[in-house]
Amino acid sequence: MSLSAKNKYYLKRILPFGIIWLAISLLLLWSDYAVLADQSQVDEWVIPITPTIFVFSSVSVFIVGCLVGAIEVFAVNKLFDNQSFPKKIIGKFLLYTTVLFILVFILYLIAASIVSKESVFSKSVWNQYVQFFTSITHVSTWVQLLFSLLVSLIYAEVSENLGQNILYNFFTGRYHKPVDENRIFMFVDMKDSTTIAEKLGHKNYFKLLKDYYRSFSDAIIKNYGEVYQYVGDEIVITWNLDDGLKQNRCIQCFFEMKTALEKQTQNFEKKYNTIPNFKAAMHFGEVTTGEIGALKKDIFFTGDVLNTTARILGLTTELKEDILISEPLSRKLETSEDYSLENLGTKILKGKTKSIQVCAVHYLS
Known part of the structure; x- marks a missing residue:
């Protein structure tokens, strides 16, 4: 069953968000792995990079990117339609930060549950999150997320102002x-x-x-x-x-x-x-x-x-x-x-x- 022209159009607008987020996350994940090559030396609240966690984090980041893209295309962009570029970026930045806070909380609990093989509602998993929340690792995670958010929002503004397919044609030559x-x-x-x-x-x-x-x-x-x-x-x-x-x-x-x-x-x-x-x-x-x-x-x-x-x-x-x-x-x-x-x-x-x-x-x- 083929997609309608309208669905293809929206898919083309949303997928780049997921790709941008995935590309940045893989680059930063590789950087973290290179720095923390000995996974046994990391603090207990740091999720070790196992094959399962790598797949989970990659899929999660791509989905989060697409989710941000969908929210941007179908809802948020209309709220800031008449605002200047700086006001748009700052306003959206603050709005998405709230959404990302909730997602980080949920995804960390799931990842910790996968590693410990315990329920997400177990006391040890929640204690692990509390330690993570007060750690420098949490700050580093937010820096990475906000950087991905900033890049994707700038992409959205540039793409919208250039017009349909123009940015794609420029990149592909x-x-x-x-x-x-x-x-x-x-x-x-x-x-x-x-x-x-x-x-x-x-x-x-x-x-x-x-x-x-x-x-x-x-x-x-x-x-x-x-x-x-x-x-x-x-x-x-x-x-x-x-x-x-x-x-x-x-x-x-x-x-x-x-x-x-x-x-x-x-x-x-x-x-x-x-x-x-x-x-x-x-x-x-x-x-x-x-x-x-x-x-x-x-x-x-x-x-x-x-x-x-x-x-x-x-x-x-x-x-x-x-x-x-x-x-x-x-x-x-x-x-x-x-x-x-x-x-x-x-x-x-x-x-x-x-x-x-x-x-x-x-x-x-």
Whole structure:
């Protein structure tokens, strides 16, 4: 049974926490073992590093890392959404310290129970914990845990700010050298954005944009889309050609974004006294993808497909359509009973010498 796109997305966000914690713990565990090679000379409250304890500690640390990641992704990150980077790190640091205190207490008792082969509720195991709690070893353990926590939280902030898959692509070197790819691009533009901005003022308009973009998140994730960039009130979403065409995900994404925004109608009306809407254009073609920039590195797409898609978007107002796609893309889509395609003929695109056939997509409710 395969995981859904949404579950894969969250798994990709959570697993790095477990990997970071495991990598740091193995490094520090090796360091401790090297210093305390003679396990018979250590204090009785220090858990000896046996094969069983090594496996237990490795699995435990990985699970704790993943647990921190899950809490971060599903709950804590939202609590600090509007805070500055220093406030986020300090606030989260204090919150997770409480969680880790409880986990250290539980895991130490279990490890001591495994070594002594006594119940975790036995007096000797609890006495051992009391000795551990007042020892320098306990302080050392917390230094290691808090270092792992700090590294994973910084990773989370960097990853979130860079965007989907960007950090992974940088580490793997996927785009260190330019790569030619076939991709689908969808340009999404808010309708009447200038009027809305003037009505709300720049601060409230900014808040509206945050809520507006947030409402699209699940639809984009579910349909395997990647956010390429935000440009004011415009968002550019891209797919690898095969991923976007499978089950018509690129088209499905648009309609699910529409549905998600409609569900937020009351929220927008209450907070901003306005209901945003959007139009979109879609096209596919070959692009060259690579890292670009001297002062700031970024993943960059270049190719005629981007310019063409932007020009098709410009036709949506003239043709009074919410979504237009290029006729070449329409021929690659799977047959569907959910929507119909209407060929609107050949159109001359502003600033281009070549014309292109465009199609409107109508949802069949």
